Amino acid sequence: MTNQELQRKANELRVDILRMIYKAKTGHIGGDNSIIDMITALYFKHMNISPKQWEEKDPNRDRFVLSKGHAVEALYAALGDRGFFDKEEMIETFSQFGSPYIGHANNHVAGIDLNSGSLGHGLSLAVGMALAGKKDGRDYKVYCVMGDGEVAEGSVWEGAMAAGHYKLNNLIGIVDRNRQQISGTTEEVMTQDSQEERWAAFGWHVISIDGNDMDAVDAALTAAKEVKDRPVAIIANTVKGKGISFMENVASWHHGVPKEEQYEQAMAELQALLAD
């Protein structure tokens, strides 16, 4: 896919996310839409992963950990679109009684290895997966998406330290630097400035980009795979709620659910993006 096609795909997935959340009346739309461009680039271009590889348990496939597990709508949309499961059925049943498609990433769903939702676990899981790849002499990559509020958890830095120590060049950590969490901006709640310096200090190669610009995302992922001697941290500077004007950078859209008019407006804005 070209970057233009990837961008279009990301916007299509934004429509799916909106539909899921509007129907279920629950979800984390802000953090879905900040990271969906990155997830799209991973699932539709950069990662070596397919439904067939999943079914056949291909040990050489890439691994993905959504450490900010509340952005699961973005992951379900990408997996569904890639054919890991029936996307429409997922949209219909998301968060409903008895559904496997619950509101955090969980491994009852095809394409998801491990559970998340309690913040601060994902990076250490990814370190374990990366270490296993080294032990077994496999050349898969492990990708881990974290929130910039999440990185307040001390456990994240235990994982970062181990990855640096073991020079895990097969590990790519992505921080969704949307500068928002639940209670407000990260700078109000718990300062997260100088992410670049922090990751570098733990022995990571750092790439800082506009995470909602597909050219930049694509270039960063391409460059990250070339780094030979250490783990890579991509600081994806994003906009929480990206793509839906009234949700952008507004803390209450962390887990806000649009009302009917808001839904119509949001859908119209996304359709306009797709019409371009």
Place this chain on the structure above:
Amino acid sequence: MAKKLNRQVICDVLIEKGREDKDIMVLCSDSSGSSSMTAFHKELPDQFIEVGIAEQNLVTISAGLASCGKKPFAVSPASFLSTRSMEQVKVDVGYSGTNVKLVGVSGGVSYGALGLTHHSVNDFATMGSNPGIRVYCPSDPVQTEKLTRALLEDEKGAYIRVGRYPSEYIYEEDVPFELNKAMKIREGKDAAIIACGEMVPYAVKAAELLAEEGIDASVIDMYCIKPIDREAVLEATKTGVIVTAEEHVAFGGLGSLVSQIVAEVGGAKVGSITLPDAPVIAGEQWEVFDYYGMNAEGIAKTVKEMLAK
């Protein structure tokens, strides 16, 4: 029926008391909205500390504050507070004996389809197994208020679990309350239902259903999981049948604590209604309750089964 959020009740009491006593503090971990503490933050900004998404830090900073004479309330979702911060609670609150009040909000399965990461199905067991930590799970807003006021009077650690949704009023404002004494809602000679938290309104309705069938069941609100009210349990054995109901797994919960006391003296059979030893089915809290028979009909049915045994 009138309802109110128990977490809102706790916030109201803390604001009222915090105005008089500057040592009363609230700490949150990006959780002030979900724990209804935004008003405290606004009213008493100097007595509020935000630590970010870092529950271990939350508890241990609280313990440090307490060692300097502060009276911290660490408020965060019950799921994370009772598991992520477990060692901090064990060492820095329980073992060091600091006056930290741990308030777990949105307890049990009230986060519904958000899944097991967000459920606190074992918090009575994890928190209560720490020497020096008391465990409370109040049912209604009146009881929550009296409990909060009572806990403000002492200087020891405690964990308080409240739910996510508004609670029905069960008690009148002037109901007698004594810390660590269970509250008897209904007298009965045929069986005793011992419940806590969100299960209490269902226990009351179960007793009404049973009364229609001529079965006279008492209802005991055991908001004090630890120290459990031993006298109340011993008294309940006189009916010969006890049924416990709790939004918690069987392991280390109310049912197991009651059974342990009954086993010493005998005289009663104990049935218990708990969450299963498995991640619960996706759904809203009440859908989950209905699915597992954790409701009035389920409690009444268990009472009848125990009577028939």
